Structure formats: C-alpha cells, structure tokens
Amino acid sequence: MVYDSIANASIPTAASNSKDFGKKKRVNRTAKLKQSKLDVRREQWLSQVKNRGFKEETKATRVTKMPAPETHATTETHAATEREHPIVKLEISVGGEENESLMNNYSDSESPSNSPTSHTSSVSESNISVTNFTGSSSRSSCGSSSSSGDCCSGSMTDEEDDEDDGCLDDWEAIADALAAADDIQKSPVDEHPLTPPEPEQPVLTPAGSTNFRAWRPDDVSRPQSLPNLVKQNSFPMKSGSSAFPSSCPICCEDLDMTDSSFLPCPCGYRLCLFCHKRILEDNGRCPGCRKQYESHGNAASSKFGLFGCLVWLGTLLDTGSSARFVNIDSICIEDHSHVKKVDWFHLQYVRYYPRAPGFMILDFLLFLDVL
Amino acid sequence: MMNSGSLTGGRSWPSRTSLTSSGKRIQKEMAELNTDPPADCSAGPKGDNLYHWVATLFGPQGTPYDGGIYFLDITFPANYPFKPPKVVFKTRIYHCNVDSTGNVSLDILEENSWSPALTISKVLLALRSIFNNPNPYKPQVPGIAHLYLVDRSKHDALAAEWTQRFAK
Numbered sequence: 001m002v003y004d005s006i007a008n009a010s011i012p013t014a015a016s017n018s019k020d021f022g023k024k025k026r027v028n029r030t031a032k033l034k035q036s037k038l039d040v041r042r043e044q045w046l047s048q049v050k051n052r053g054f055k056e057e058t059k060a061t062r063v064t065k066m067p068a069p070e071t072h073a074t075t076e077t078h079a080a081t082e083r084e085h086p087i088v089k090l091e092i093s094v095g096g097e098e099n100e101s102l103m104n105n106y107s108d109s110e111s112p113s114n115s116p117t118s119h120t121s122s123v124s125e126s127n128i129s130v131t132n133f134t135g136s137s138s139r140s141s142c143g144s145s146s147s148s149g150d151c152c153s154g155s156m157t158d159e160e161d162d163e164d165d166g167c168l169d170d171w172e173a174i175a176d177a178l179a180a181a182d183d184i185q186k187s188p189v190d191e192h193p194l195t196p197p198e199p200e201q202p203v204l205t206p207a208g209s210t211n212f213r214a215w216r217p218d219d220v221s222r223p224q225s226l227p228n229l230v231k232q233n234s235f236p237m238k239s240g241s242s243a244f245p246s247s248c249p250i251c252c253e254d255l256d257m258t259d260s261s262f263l264p265c266p267c268g269y270r271l272c273l274f275c276h277k278r279i280l281e282d283n284g285r286c287p288g289c290r291k292q293y294e295s296h297g298n299a300a301s302s303k304f305g306l307f308g309c310l311v312w313l314g315t316l317l318d319t320g321s322s323a324r325f326v327n328i329d330s331i332c333i334e335d336h337s338h339v340k341k342v343d344w345f346h347l348q349y350v351r352y353y354p355r356a357p358g359f360m361i362l363d364f365l366l367f368l369d370v371l
Numbered sequence: 372m373m374n375s376g377s378l379t380g381g382r383s384w385p386s387r388t389s390l391t392s393s394g395k396r397i398q399k400e401m402a403e404l405n406t407d408p409p410a411d412c413s414a415g416p417k418g419d420n421l422y423h424w425v426a427t428l429f430g431p432q433g434t435p436y437d438g439g440i441y442f443l444d445i446t447f448p449a450n451y452p453f454k455p456p457k458v459v460f461k462t463r464i465y466h467c468n469v470d471s472t473g474n475v476s477l478d479i480l481e482e483n484s485w486s487p488a489l490t491i492s493k494v495l496l497a498l499r500s501i502f503n504n505p506n507p508y509k510p511q512v513p514g515i516a517h518l519y520l521v522d523r524s525k526h527d528a529l530a531a532e533w534t535q536r537f538a539k
Binding site: 249250252269274278285288290 | 392393395396398399452453483484486487488
C-alpha cells in the first residue's frame with residue numbers, strides 16, 4: 001500500500017498541472033524518499049486514534065484545506081483499501097462538506113502549496129518538527145486528506161452513515177469539548193488558510209506523537225527563546241501594537257521583520273540585531289533583565305550549521321502567495337551532541353534567499369544525518 | 372564647587388552634524404522628556420551639543436533637601452546607551468552618595484550595572500530616590516554616611532543647612 005500511494009501520488013500531479021511540473025520534479029525526490037515514512041506515520045496515527053474512540057477521531061479530522069494532489073491520491077488509496085475504516089470515511093466527508101466552496105478557489109494553480117504540505121509532514125517524520133500555520137504540521141498526514149473533498153465527496157458521501165452525520169453537525173463543538181477535556185494535546189492551528197492572520201484555534205493532536213511534534217506555546221519543555229506563534233501571526237500585519245515595539249529601544253532605529261521576530265532573551269526584551277551584536281561584543285547581557293545572553297555562541301554555530309537546512313525549508317516556503325499560509329514555528333534537529341534550535345527569525349532570514357536547489361539541501365540533511 | 376576639569380578632559384565627542392545611533396537615541400529621549408517629564412526634574416542639552424545636558428532636580432519634600440534646586444551635568448559617551456552617562460552634581464549637596472566634586476555613586480550609573488534599556492528619565496528618578504533614601508553602605512563620602520547612620524538628626528540638620536547655603 002505504501003508503494004501504491006507513492007506511485008499514485010506523483011502521477012496525477014504531473015499530469016494535471018504541467019506548470020508545476022518543474023517544481024514537482026525538483027521536490028519529487030524528497031517526496032518519494034519520505035512518502036513511505038509519511039504512510040507509516042499515518043498508519044501509526046490511525047491506530048492511535050482508533051484506540052481513543054470514535055469521537056476523538058472526529059475532532060482530529062480538522063485540518064488544512066489546501067489541496068494536495070499528492071496526498072489526494074494517497075487518501076484515495078486509503079479510502080479504497082480501507083473503506084471499512086470509519087476514520088477515512090469521516091475525514092473525507094468533512095472535507096466534502098466544509099471545503100467544497102474553498103476547493104473551487106484552490107484550483108490547480110495553487111497546487112504548489114501542496115509541496116510544502118506534504119514535505120513538512122514528511123519532515124516531521126525525521127527529528128525535525130515543523131508546525132504549519134495552516135495546520136498541516138505533524139498531523140498533515142490526516143490533514144491533507146480532508147482537502148480531497150472535492151474529488152472524493154461524491155463517491156464517499158454515499159457511504160456516510162447516520163452516525164457520521166450526527167457527529168458532523170456539531171463536530172466543531174465536539175472538538176472544543178474534547179480540547180477542554182484533553183488540553184495537554186493542544187496545538188495552534190489556523191482554521192482558515194485563506195486568512196492567515198486570524199487568531200489560531202487550539203486543535204487536538206493525536207496522542208503519543210510528542211517526539212515529532214513542533215513546540216506548542218503551552219509546552220512545558222518549549223524553549224523560552226522561541227518566539228510565540230500568536231505574536232508571529234500578528235507581526236506581518238505590523239499593527240504597531242504595544243507588544244511589538246516598532247523601533248529598537250536601544251538605538252531607536254526601526255525594527256524590520258527580522259528584528260521583530262528576534263527574541264534573544266527569555267525575558268522577552270526585544271532589540272535590533274545590530275544592538276544585540278554590539279552587546280554580545282561587550283558584556284553580553286540582556287538590557288531588559290541584565291542576565292547573560294545564554295549560549296549565544298552555540299546559537300550562532302547552529303544557525304550557520306543548519307543554514308542549508310533552512311534554505312531547503314525556505315524553498316518550501318517560497319511558493320508565492322501560498323508562502324503566506326505556511327508558518328513554521330520551530331525546527332529542532334536532534335544532533336548526537338545536542339539539540340540545535342532554529343527559530344522563526346532564522347527562517348525569516350532564509351526567506352530572503354529562496355529557491356535553493358532542493359537536492360543540494362537534501363544531501364546536506366543526509367550529511368547531517370537527520371533523515 | 373565646580374569640577375569641569377575632570378569631566379570633559381580626554382574625551383572625544385562624536386560629530387554633531389551627522390546623527391549617530393547614540394544621537395538618535397538621545398534625541399528621542401529628549402523628545403520623551405519634553406512630552407512626559409518626570410516629576411520635579413527637568414533635563415535638556417546645555418547648548419547645541421546633544422551629548423552634554425544639564426538637568427535640574429528639586430529636593431523632595433520631607434527631606435532635608437526640600438526647597439533646594441540641584442543642577443546636574445549629564446554627559447553622554449559616544450557609545451551611549453551601551454555605556455552609562457556620566458552624571459555630576461553642579462550644586463553642592465550634603466549627601467553621603469555625592470562627593471565634594473559632585474560625583475555620584477549610583478549603582479545604575481556604574482558600568483557593570485548600567486543597562487542600555489535605561490534612559491535619562493530613569494536615571495533622574497534614581498537620583499531623586501537617593502534624596503529620599505541615601506545609601507550609606509556604598510558611600511561616596513564615608514563621613515556623611517557614618518553620621519547618617521549614627522546621628523540621623525544631626526545629619527539632616529547639616530544637610531538642610533547646606534541646602535539653604537548652596538541650593539537656593
């Protein structure tokens with residue numbers, strides 16, 4: 001089944017949209033490499049969810065609405081092979097009901113966005129965890145399946161039984177209730193990919209996937225230096241709110257996007273990169289709390305060591321309009337020596353250098369032994 | 372009474388015409404001081420040099436410095452705000468943290484305790500607070516600190532007398 005899905009995945013993409021063929025070709029290597037992992041992960045997740053009962057399955061089907069032809073195909077395969085599986089049926093019907101109107105907007109011209117979707121999900125197979133603004137994150141294996149609503153709903157809705165319909169009527173309420181009941185499992189996900197700056201809603205993630213999940217804002221073990229996703233969502237708007245100083249408090253120069261997302265100290269004191277560098281050259285203490293900036297040498301080395309990896313992610317982000325819908329919270333690469341952290345600031349940096357050759361980066365990642 | 376000698380000697384000042392980062396910061400602080408001045412103090416550039424300010428502090432009520440007007444020289448280093456400004460009392464004051472040449476011992480003005488996040492407005496507030504609460508354990512003038520600890524009333528009387536003599 002795994003290989004089935006891989007084969008099905010690539011063919012419709014190439015055929016349906018020749019415009020994206022070049023891009024697809026570039027990323028296909030990565031996709032094929034990881035598709036198997038993706039499927040394994042989906043199987044894991046399905047079995048986990050199955051154990052938790054049907055209602056929890058319902059809420060877990062909230063997902064990205066980006067169309068992903070690659071994963072369409074895999075889902076169809078799933079549906080065909082596992083038709084008796086209630087989850088599959090439910091996912092698809094959710095997609096069909098909710099997204100039919102959206103799907104029209106997301107025509108094939110938008111399909112580049114599927115490569116980030118499928119890729120980020122496969123990235124989370126390795127030790128890199130990635131959170132997508134659009135909610136594909138580590139759950140995107142199930143997530144992308146809902147986007148198959150347009151093509152599958154016709155055939156699949158027949159198979160919905162009454163129980164499914166009952167759940168679907170207020171599945172959002174159920175999701176909320178479950179979220180309250182199981183609040184450790186929250187993960188920030190934006191409900192509406194068309195309007196990314198909207199405040200995200202907590203959505204449950206499948207249990208037991210702690211190893212491969214991105215940091216959540218309420219995660220106890222989340223490094224404090226990581227920027228908050230909620231704040232990130234607001235910063236492209238440049239709303240000038242009090243939470244975000246528009247100018248560096250030290251040198252009074254305007255903060256650009258990179259500076260705005262730069263959070264060097266857990267105390268939350270923000271300053272521009274120039275002033276930060278200058279302070280590091282001096283006594284290296286945060287102006288806000290007077291504490292020593294922690295392990296800046298380490299951060300710098302990991303920044304440059306992972307640069308290629310970031311460029312690779314930058315290519316995923318660089319899909320024109322869809323790039324706005326992709327928001328990566330954090331990437332963690334578990335090294336043999338220590339955990340290197342890369343935050344949103346670095347990704348911002350990478351976005352200035354889009355379209356690095358994917359294979360090069362793939363090799364780099366293989367070199368890093370993270371795949 | 373004045374100690375201008377040690378203050379400006381040997382320092383190289385940044386250009387007055389091109390606005391450096393420190394200049395921009397100082398200008399912003401000046402604007403903020405004008406729009407939202409702290410209570411009982413004022414500060415601003417002495418002349419056309421942005422890096423040389425003069426500040427006035429009014430002795431707070433309930434202290435022996437009540438009624439006194441204290442002038443201070445504030446000089447910003449070229450790498451302000453990464454280094455603290457230098458504050459010197461130009462008005463004589465009987466205070467254990469201010470010596471006879473006007474040098475102030477204030478922790479946030481020391482290089483190790485200074486933070487670039489601090490502003491002149493906060494420095495002025497800190498200076499006002501030492502009127503109310505001298506720190507005799509880190510004195511600039513140990514004799515006054517000793518008297519402050521041993522015989523507070525005599526200390527206060529002397530301080531009030533100095534206020535009348537020098538700060539009115």
